[in-house]
Amino acid sequence: MSRRLLRAVCTAALATALVVSPATAAPAEPNPVPPPTGDSPQPEDAAEVDAETALAAPEAPEALGAPKGVATLLRELQTLYQEAEEATETYNATAEKLKQRTAEAKRVGGELATARAALELSRGDAGRLAREQYQGRTEFSAYLQLLLARDPLRALDQSHVVERVAAGRAATVERL
Structure with missing residues (x-):
């Protein structure tokens, strides 16, 4: 608990110090570079001139994303x-x-x-x-069944059933 309290107090003190202290602004222009002397240009001076020229030449406003x-x-x-x-x-x-x-x-x-x-x-x-x-x-024909049957009357009755079965088979074969 004491660590929490210590952290809270330190955080509050730091926040208060940041809010109360005055903000310092960075210089607007960099310090000017002294002009080179006319004897012999040094490679370092050329680099500084290029950097200075680059800073002095503002870019086109369209390239910077100026509002359309x-x-x-x-x-x-x-x-x-x-x-x-x-x-x-x-x-x-x-x-x-x-x-x-x-x-x-x-x-x-x-x-x-x-x-x-x-x-x-x-x-x-x-x-x-x-x-x-x-x-x-396999079914024999109705005539053959009538000739071979022991009871011809019963064979005639069964012939109607046989005809129905044969018609059903014929329809099945036709459909296939």
């Missing part, structure tokens, strides 16, 4: 506004194209899902037909 005229600023503002407007129009056009392409992608995705479902159904039907052929469940 109101008309120039207005032209720049108008140019920037036009560029921003063009960028906004480009953005809006791109957003509209994105909406259209997103809708088209959703539509095509729906069609693709429908096609995939139909393909899956067709694969199932093709697999079922292949299993039936592999297992030897």
Whole structure:
């Protein structure tokens, strides 16, 4: 606690001393360099003359960032506004194209899902037909079943069922 108190007192004293003490300004002009004597110029004097010449020659006000005229600023503002407007129009056009392409992608995705479902159904039907052929469940014609049946009346009743199954298989094969 005593360290904190000591720091606070020192900081307050330093701040008070800075505020109360008068500010001293730096000299406006550097001390003039004595002109060289005419005997022989020394290389150090040449460097000082170059530095003095550089300090004495003020730069152009435009290079220092002097304020531009109101008309120039207005032209720049108008140019920037036009560029921003063009960028906004480009953005809006791109957003509209994105909406259209997103809708088209959703539509095509729906069609693709429908096609995939139909393909899956067709694969199932093709697999079922292949299993039936592999297992030897081929159907004889109705006439042959009637001739080979022990009970011809029952064979006639089953012929209607066989015709329905055959029509279903024919439709499946046609669809594949």
